[in-house]
Amino acid sequence: MWKQHHRFERHSLWLVIGITIVVSIGGIVEIAPLFWVESTIEEVEGVRPYTPLELAGRDIYIGEGCYGCHSQMVRPLRDEVERYGHYSLAAESMYDHPFQWGSKRTGPDLARVGGKYSNDWHVEHLTDPRSVVPESNMPPYRFLADQDLDQHAIQAKLRAMVAVGVPYTADQVENATADLNAQVDPFASETSALRSRYGPRVAQGDFDGNPERLTKMDALIAYLQQLGTMVDFRTYQAEDPENLR
Template sequence: MFKHHAKIETNIFFLAVGILLTIVVGGLVEVVPLFSIESTIEKVDGVRPYSPLEQRGRDIYIREGCYNCHSQMIRPFKDEVERYGHYSLAAESKYDHPFQWGSKRTGPDLARVGGKYTDDWQVRHLINPRDVVPGSIMPGYKHLMRPLNYSDIAADMKALRAVGVPYTDAQIANAVKDLEEQVFGDPAAKPAVAASYPKAHIGSASGKDKVTEMDALVAYLQVLGTMVDFSTVKPEAIRR
């Protein structure tokens, strides 16, 4: 057959058949093994849907094109794990629509940025990155200090539930209340939003008397990588 490959390459019928067979065989090799495993997503505790404020912050993150320079995917290589932390798990992005995995980085990966810096640092960095990172080429986002529009957050959560995000009726009904409470609530008083969304970052980042886009984006950044307790995640369990 290999001696006559020129005949196959110059005959459109045989070439089409060869391409089809290649795709079929390649597809089977990729798909068949998936039927032998229970799930392609690891079973880990702690991963939850984003709170209304975090979700709106994620919308802003995507709107501003942050994903063009910052991935949220730590690959299982020694240098990446030493720099950023535990490699990314599929389970961490199971409620992300769309997910932010990728390999393009102009700035650092943000999969574990939650809690790494204070709210004040995040705000200063977003307003003028050179104030905290002198060599940064990131543009400033001082316009994020404007009021946040969250009148349709409940509708957004309903749409996300339609594609598999397990928001409850109560969470959707209390969306506006939870969003405002996450900004203006007292962390010491353990507001209700903290019970509905464990590890949600409580408090105003902008310091304004109204909810701002900055509050939402910082809340989203501060939760990244904090949901899973990696001290309890065993590599053996992950492989299964």
């Protein structure tokens, strides 16, 4: 049969039909598993939707092109794990739209950067990267500290996430603006409403060092500081694939 390909090549209609069949088979193989994706992602304790401030910071991260040089995907290889930490779990990105996995690493992988450095270090790094990493070729983002974060669309952002499957509750959407401001309050209580809605491990405080303003720098650092911190890998045990739903 493979020797008869000239029949397709000489008749454009049969060639188009053949291409359509082959592409359709390939499309089904790639697309069909997506309908069962919820049953293939292992549920991991601790993984939660982003807080309003973290979500806003993630938008800034993407908008400034940070994903172009930093992946968030630690592969299950010895050298990767020894350098960056536990390999990335699919569940850690289950609320990302789009996820930040990839292979591009002009800079280091950021999947486990949360809590690795202080807020002050991040401010200095974003203001003047070479002041803390002399070999860095990252451009400065000092202007983020001079730009107030737009809070008007935060509820709309959460509603958009709900539309694509992120399980924000009506209470979280309703209090989005309040939670946004509560996360940058350095005097917030550990029993604050923010933590009751998003969990006790939410980082609160003045991220950019300027308590007088809520800036884009606050949001970006809040996002960076939670990367890789939701799952407690001291107690995490991978589930047997045979037991996955």
